[in-house]
Each structure stands twice: as structure tokens, then as C-alpha cells.
Amino acid sequence: MNSQHEQAWIDAYINGLIAPEDLAPLENRLRESAEFRARFRRHLALDANLRQTTDVFASEATAADGSRAKVLPFRKGKAPFVWGTLAAAACLGLGAFLVSTHFTPSTDAPAVATLIQTDNCRWEGTALPTLVDSRLGSGVLSLVQGIATLQFESGAVVTIEAPSRLELVDAMHCRLLEGSAIADVPESAHGFVIDTQDLKVVDLGTKFAVTTGATGYSQVRVFEGEVDVLGLPGSDRKRLVTGQGANVGGATRVPDHEMPRPRQAAEPVQESGGWTGIMTSHGRGADAYVRRGPEAPRGTDPLLMVKHTHLEEGLNNERRAILTFDLSQRKPIEVQEAQLVLDIKASGLGFSTLVPDDSKFAVYGLLDESRDGWDEDSIAWDNLPGSTDAGLVPEQTRKLAEFWIPRGGAGGTFVIRSDEFAPFIREDTNGLVTFLIVRETSETHPSGLVHAFASKEHPTGRPPVLRIR
Amino acid sequence: MSDMPPSPDRSEAETERLHEDFMRLFVKHEPDLRTFIRSLVPTLTDADEVLQETAIVLWRKFETFEPGTEFIRWACVIARFEALAYRRKIARDRLVLGADVTQLLADEAIDELPERRREREALESCLRQLPENQQRLVTKAYTPGIKTKDLAEGLGKSPASLYMALNRIRAALMRCIEKRLAAPDPPLDPLNVV
Numbered sequence: 001m002n003s004q005h006e007q008a009w010i011d012a013y014i015n016g017l018i019a020p021e022d023l024a025p026l027e028n029r030l031r032e033s034a035e036f037r038a039r040f041r042r043h044l045a046l047d048a049n050l051r052q053t054t055d056v057f058a059s060e061a062t063a064a065d066g067s068r069a070k071v072l073p074f075r076k077g078k079a080p081f082v083w084g085t086l087a088a089a090a091c092l093g094l095g096a097f098l099v100s101t102h103f104t105p106s107t108d109a110p111a112v113a114t115l116i117q118t119d120n121c122r123w124e125g126t127a128l129p130t131l132v133d134s135r136l137g138s139g140v141l142s143l144v145q146g147i148a149t150l151q152f153e154s155g156a157v158v159t160i161e162a163p164s165r166l167e168l169v170d171a172m173h174c175r176l177l178e179g180s181a182i183a184d185v186p187e188s189a190h191g192f193v194i195d196t197q198d199l200k201v202v203d204l205g206t207k208f209a210v211t212t213g214a215t216g217y218s219q220v221r222v223f224e225g226e227v228d229v230l231g232l233p234g235s236d237r238k239r240l241v242t243g244q245g246a247n248v249g250g251a252t253r254v255p256d257h258e259m260p261r262p263r264q265a266a267e268p269v270q271e272s273g274g275w276t277g278i279m280t281s282h283g284r285g286a287d288a289y290v291r292r293g294p295e296a297p298r299g300t301d302p303l304l305m306v307k308h309t310h311l312e313e314g315l316n317n318e319r320r321a322i323l324t325f326d327l328s329q330r331k332p333i334e335v336q337e338a339q340l341v342l343d344i345k346a347s348g349l350g351f352s353t354l355v356p357d358d359s360k361f362a363v364y365g366l367l368d369e370s371r372d373g374w375d376e377d378s379i380a381w382d383n384l385p386g387s388t389d390a391g392l393v394p395e396q397t398r399k400l401a402e403f404w405i406p407r408g409g410a411g412g413t414f415v416i417r418s419d420e421f422a423p424f425i426r427e428d429t430n431g432l433v434t435f436l437i438v439r440e441t442s443e444t445h446p447s448g449l450v451h452a453f454a455s456k457e458h459p460t461g462r463p464p465v466l467r468i469r
Numbered sequence: 470m471s472d473m474p475p476s477p478d479r480s481e482a483e484t485e486r487l488h489e490d491f492m493r494l495f496v497k498h499e500p501d502l503r504t505f506i507r508s509l510v511p512t513l514t515d516a517d518e519v520l521q522e523t524a525i526v527l528w529r530k531f532e533t534f535e536p537g538t539e540f541i542r543w544a545c546v547i548a549r550f551e552a553l554a555y556r557r558k559i560a561r562d563r564l565v566l567g568a569d570v571t572q573l574l575a576d577e578a579i580d581e582l583p584e585r586r587r588e589r590e591a592l593e594s595c596l597r598q599l600p601e602n603q604q605r606l607v608t609k610a611y612t613p614g615i616k617t618k619d620l621a622e623g624l625g626k627s628p629a630s631l632y633m634a635l636n637r638i639r640a641a642l643m644r645c646i647e648k649r650l651a652a653p654d655p656p657l658d659p660l661n662v663v
Contacts, residue, residue: 011636015617016512023564030570034577041508041578042588046639046646048507048516049589050611052500053596131496135489417601 006036010043111135112168113150113158120406121146122162140167140177144412154189156203158182161407163346179346180211180449185225198248200230204239209351213303213452219349221245221447245447247349268329274469276330277341281456281463283326284432286374288455290381292318292389299376302458305347306361307450308439314446317350320384321437321453324372325466328431338421340435341465342414344405347452350443358404359441359451363416364397365424365433371396372432386436397436400424405451413462414453425468433466491531494540495524504585505545508578509552509571511563517613519555523548541582549575588646595645599638607638 009026012018018026029036115134122145136150143162151157153171160166164179173193174181185192185203192203196212199220206225212218220229222240229238229246240246269277280287288299289306293316298305304321323340340363364386366372371385381389386396401418425433439451454461479487502523507516526547527534534543552575556565566574596604609620610631621631 007640011632011639013511014639015632015635017632018511018564020564023566027567027570030566031573037574037577038581041574041581042584043639043643044507045504045581045585045588046592046643047513048504049500049585049592050607050639050642051513051517051613052503053589053592131492413597415601 006039010040013040014043014047110137111153112138112171113152113174115148116151116157117149119147121148136168138168138170140165143179147407152189152192154192155186156189156192157184157186158194159184161351163344163412176210176212178212180209180351182209182223182351183207195231198231199246202228202230204228208240211346211349211351213346213349217247217347217349219245219247221351271467275467276469277465277467278325278327278330279456279463279465280323280325283328284324284373285326285456286324286376287322287464288376288379289319289321290379290384292316292381295380297377297379299379300457302455302461303345303347303452304437304455304464305349305450305452306437306439307350307448308442309446309448310442311446314443314448317446317450319450320387322374322379322384322434323437323464323466324374324432324434325464326431327425327428327433327466327468330468332425332428332431332433335422335425335468337469338418338425339467340401340416340421341462341467342416342437343454343458343462343464344412344414345452345454345458345461347450349450349452350448358406359439359449361403361405361437361439361441361451362399363401363403363418364392364436364438365400365420366397366436368396369428369430369432372430372434374434384436385434392436392438398424400435402440422468487531488528491528495527495544498541498544500589501541501582501585502544502548504589505575505578505582506548506552508574509549510555511559511565513611515555515559519548519552522555523551526551542579545575545579545582587650591646591649592642594649595642598645599641603634603638603641606634607642610635 006029009018009022009029012022013026030040113136115132115136118132121143124142124144141148141150141160142165143160145162147159147161149157149159150166150168152168152174156172158166158174159182160176161180161182164181165177166179166181167175167177169175172189172191173195176194176196181194183192183194183203184207185205187205190203190205194201194203194210196210196218198212198218199210201208201210201220204226206227207223208225208227209221209223210218211220220227220240222242222244224242226239226241229240230236232238232246232248238246268279268282271277279285286299287304288297289301289304290298291305304323305319306321307317307319309315309317366386368386374383374385386393398420400420401416403414403416405414437453443449454463456463499520503516503520506519506523507513510516510519523544527544530547534540549572553568553571556568556571559565565571596607599607606624609615610617617631617635618628621628624631626634
């Protein structure tokens, strides 16, 4: 018997496939060796822990039998006691895990809201319980992936979409720090307030949405009813009715504590496994996005925004991103494998409920090397390399990868892998490689979500990284 | 099964408070309990069933829990009993480890819970380091209600090749976890660059 043999038993046992003739030898080995028992338990624990931790792409594999949550045969009070933990949604599994590491009992604090629904959620460092039916006191909920719905004690129902951070203030008031929230406010909660760093929205009996980026921009849109908006330039209070919306803010409103910090030397980073990470902030690297129309250059925006629409009202919202990496200190010809790493951020623009469940994106490589030296200060829709108003020019670009971002985000950093990256990089002759990122998925309403990734100017996010080896 | 532990003397408010206390403790310790139970039953689905049964029993007996003592130890005693009862039930028509072996595994498992917690934390980072296709595969395979056979069919693979793939992914994760836990200072996330 050897270690490999033992591992085969463990694997078979975990998969529920242990052969009858292997059972007795496995038992004997377990009886005689404490070390083997410990190893056996470690592997079984991994199996159990995977159930609780693998929620990254769980939305695509939703249990077909509806076993997302089981209702235990007992109830408390008026609400059905939904026991998320038990053979249930991966979302809740991790929620429970986070609770176990961050939960601080707060029996004294009055409940502000109840978490009534979660879909493919992943939470970050939150001090509030994140299990369905949890009663939440005041505090900040940080949703890095998925969609969660809260019912405030006043009756107002607020749905947040990742990436979002929502501060629960009291039963009639919450503050959207980042991301987007949709409020459905019954009569009992008229006067319910959602504010952002730029805006204060006071409900007057409505369904409305608010979205805000961590680095400025806030938007409010009324789906039904009326709201009053405070904080818009040029007016103390503005009433918006069904179908109306308003935007404010911009990069000028970046709060002091989130001002772009001086970046450390952006030298390529040696990583494990032979990878080297090269950021757009390294050397002659650059990143920017462009928006259709005569817009000011966006080369120094903290976000790289991407959007596609076929709707006429929204055509001017079309956005494409461009990334250039400086490989001059490397040998592009020797690159065997490459990945593009993007950090997904809230744009503060548009609502993901108005785009399909999964948004498809494409990464193109720029073939025309003479355009690698584009300038962040003058880049615009009209002069974006490799593209025309109608789209990317096939002779000047090559599609290298496609990727999908599910509704509710994909939880922070996103790694795009493609076998096409390395051959493209090997063709480089000038030490610069340029990628264009476009969204291929359109929207059902012109207020659909604008996707965003951190640029090298982002105060807290990771800049785009090209990993090569 | 009644809605709550039978006690005619208790007011609704008291029951509610008791329930909240219970929820808080259960939710906090559920991941530990799941790994504990998993070490005593043949498959993850079995563990889910025993966990659910255990939750019901814990709530029913919650009044006997002494505040100030360790909830997880109390819960593990009950979970151990439930797992052994479950083992007896399924032993009639399934291959299971002997009761003596199961008890041996249970006795030692309780003291390993802190280690399990560290492994769980490491697992999160390790999952992120997996290639995207493997991340997707393992996530799908571990989604509650997903049967490996159906998943294999959906992917156009044989179940055997899917099991092999999952074995390999778990092996990679285990290596990563062991490496992380062995390092005196946990290595920086390779993506954590400025």
C-alpha cells in the first residue's frame, strides 16, 4: 500500500464510489493510523467546505430542483423560518461563513431591516448577519456579488445589486455608499430616504432606483410615482415623476479620503507560478474609455466604463475601453500564456435589472501598432484606435477573448483567460500591446447598467493587469 | 414536530428571544458543524441530511444548553449521535464505514475544528487562484441539488471523467491550502498589486 493508493480510496469515498473490496482495507487503515484518520478528515472537510465556499459562479448552476432553501417544519412569529444553511443556496452557505467570522451579536440594537431575499450573494467583511431572515440593525452591508433584498421596518423594500455598499441608518433611511438600489415604498413608508454622497432622494410613494459610484456620479430614476431629489445643482429640491431621472456628480466629487493615492512604483510584479503582472500604470502603459459623441477625454477617470446598446435613445451612452501595456522590458516573443485581470467596480450609471442576466464582453487586440502610442489626454470616440462609430475594424483588430459578467457582478477581480492572448502578444514588435474592450450585450431600456472596471487612477481598485509567463 | 420546544410556561417574547439566541449560535457554528458531520458520513448529501436533522434536534433541546458553555461542543455531541443513527439506517443497503471507525473519527474530529476553520479561510483564497474553467466546474459540482451524473451529461463528459476532474481540482486546492497554512506569513495574493 502506498500514499497514492490511499488517496485513491479517499477520492472514491468522497465521490460515494468506494468499491466493496476496498472498504475493509480502508477501514483497517483508518483503525491503525491516527495520521491517516487526520488526513481522511482533512479531505472530507475540504469536500464540506467547498459546499460553503464555492458560490463564485453558482448562479449558472442553480439547483434545478428548487432546493435553494428549505423551510424547516417549524416557524417563528409571522415569517416562515427559511433555513438557508441546510442543503441550501451556496449564497447562504458563505453568508453563514462570513457571519461566523464577522458577526457581532447586537441584541441591544433595534432592528432596522430584515434580509428577505438573496440571490447568488457574496458579502464582504460585513458586521451584519447575511443569512436570509436575519434582522439587521444599523450598519453597512457590503455586497460584492449577487442581488439582495431588504425589507425595512417601515415596510420599504430595497433591492441592492453588487457591487454595492448600503448603510442602514434607520427604518426610514439608508445611505447608498456605492452601487445601485431599487426601492419599492408602500404607503406606510412614505418619506423614506435614500441618500448618496451627492443626492438625497425622498420618496413620495414610488418605485425608484438610485445608483452611485464610489468615485462620484449619482443617478436617480423613477419607475412609478414621485420622489423629491435634493442636492441637484441649481435647485434645492426637484420633484421627479414616473419615467423621469436625474444625474449629478462626477470625478470632482471624489471624497478626500478616496482621492487617488500616489501610486507606488508600478514595476512588473513577479508572482508565483512564473507569472509576471504588468499594470497599465507601468511605463508607457495607459488606460481609458471613450463615449460616443464629442465627449471630453476620459484618460484620467478612475473607472473604465463599457456599454453597448441598440436603443436609439441610448446610443450616446455607448462606451468602449482601451488598455495598453508596456512590455518593453519583457520579451514578448517568449510569452507562452497570458491573462487579463480586471477589477469590476460600480459605475454609478444605469441599472442591471435593465440588461439581460448575463452580459457578454469581448476583448480585441489592436493590430495596428502605430496606434499603440495613443494619448490619454486626447483619446475620444472619434480617434479610438482600431474602431469607427459602427464598431471595431476587422482589419485593424482581432478578437482574442469573450467573457460574461453575470447580473449582480462577478465579485471583484475578474480573470480573463484565452489561448489567443499569447500568440497576439508574441507578434508585438514595439514593446506595447493594446486591447480594446467592448460589451456585446445590449439592454432592454436606455437606463441599463454601464459596466465599469477600475483604471490605474482608481483610488482603491486594482488597475488592469496583464499577467504573462 | 412542534413549532418550537414545548413549554407552556414560556411567553411568545421569550420564545422569540430563545429562537434568536439559537439562530445566532447555529449560524455562527454551522460551517464547523458541517465539516464535523462530513467526517462521519459517506457523502456530502448525507452530511446535508444529518445537518438538517441535527439542527432540528438542537433547537428542540436548546433549553438544555447551558449558556456560557461551548455551543459547538454541545452541538457536536448531538451531531455525533445523529450521524451514528443515520449510519445505522443506511448501513442496511449502502457501503458505510464500521461504527467503531466512525466513532474513532468523531472523537478526534472535535479537537480539529480550529484547524478546519483555518483551512476554510485558506480555501477561499485558493479557489480564486484556480483557472477559471476549474472554478466554474467545482462551483457547479458543489451547488446544492446538482447531481454529478446530470452535470457530466450537461457538459458532454462521462461521469468518470468528471469525478477525475473534481479529484484533481480538490488535490490542487488541498496543496494550496496546506501551503498557505504552512507558511509562517501567508503569501500575498498574487493579484494584490498596486
